[in-house]
Amino acid sequence: MEVERIKFERSGGFAGMTIARDLKLDDLSDEQANTLLELLDDLDFQELPEQMTAKESMPDQFTYVITVETKKWKHTVVTGDASAPEKMQELLEFLNRLARRKKKH
């Protein structure tokens, strides 16, 4: 999978703060890039449903919008903390960490 960029947006949450990051693979360390590619690969990211949100509201949960772009395809999924499938949790945790660290410039 030749991933070129990943857009990550996290909104909502108790604090209501939105974090948006445009992650280019070239900007990540080799270790980070490898972990990310593995996680996306394991998930078959392009096969995930576009909407994975709960029918009922879950107050204060984060909403995530994740877009992955490769040379061949581009796929966006929207999900929330408790509504995301179990297999996505590791990816959410990883992207969350990257995004929070990026807050510090």
Next chain:
Amino acid sequence: MLFAPKPLREERVRVMHKHSHVNCFVPPHILKNIATQGTPAQKNLAIDTIKLTARMRGQRQALADFSAATFRVAAGGKDRVVYDAKNGSSLPGTVVRKEGDGPNADVAVNEAYDGSGVTYDLYNDVYQRNSIDANGMRLDSTVHYRRGYDNAFWDGEQMVYGDGDEDLPEDERLFNRFTIALDVIGHELTHGVTQFEAKLQYFQQPGALNESMSDVFGSLVKQYQLQQLASEADWIIGSGLLTANVNGVGIRSMKAPGTAYDDPVLGKDPQPGHMRDYVNTINDNGGVHINSGIPNRAFYVTAVELGGFAWEKAGQIWYVTLKDKLTATSKFQDCANLTYQVAGQLYGDGSIEQQAVKKGWAEVGLTVGGSEPPPTEPGGCLEALLRMVGAAPAKN
């Protein structure tokens, strides 16, 4: 009741519980009976099984409706369970403290336990409400959710707390653990109360009212514990949540929305405190955590105008409005009108309480009850006396 079960041995229930994880071996009606009539230990096991099964089937609202009838506590007292997710994402996690257990070595566990206890006390002692569903529902909290989870939420069934930025180097941490702030705990539990009462949609103005109700009662829980007068309270939501690396006093200010933080990394608190600054956005479910600043300030102004303890009069007016008046699609103007109406019903039309509510909403740009004070009996006693003797026109 479908049947009156004999007291079951705990081992038997545990076996059923284990099986039900796999194939829902125990029929729901039996679990329901155990949940209502079993010993405390059986009750907990049955409730856990019902919840897990509902979760597996994605029946969140079914569970909320079910729990209203089921999760009652025989003694009518508070019933708390704290779970540890052990940095994973599976809910609820492992039981680490149950009602009546002594303090745990883990501070987050104790904060969740004590905080949900104070929240229960405010609702029970002041508003005569027995738990989230007004029917003794067990209060479940999970701590240590995921790693580096800088948030807390209500998932429709329980409270969930993260540890903040504990996974980052100390000089990069912005958030402490979310159980650190008592008002956050009161906030999350109030989302449960709203789910059972007004059912405010979590979107745009109804969503911002949902958020504001959580901030109002979250703040009142803290004030109640500290026995603070309205004039003494800081009216900050999430005090202690931000680390020393952040230039801020908390997440929101009910007194002065938009002033809680102003930081090079976090940015500036975006909350408006007046309708003219209402923020239209698609993020955050239509700005539910942003525009809540407007009704938050209306409550603050009302409470300070009335003086004394905010949970007594202002809190009572807001509580009755949440319980009996607001609906899923209520907007700010509806809330303004309804709190004004409730103040009139509780304390009298034209009362100082009703006037304080009117002032609260006027401060944020919303008019209630017309531009003049509402009509009272013209002339009061004299007018009535004159009517009695036929010297004044009779009232329609």
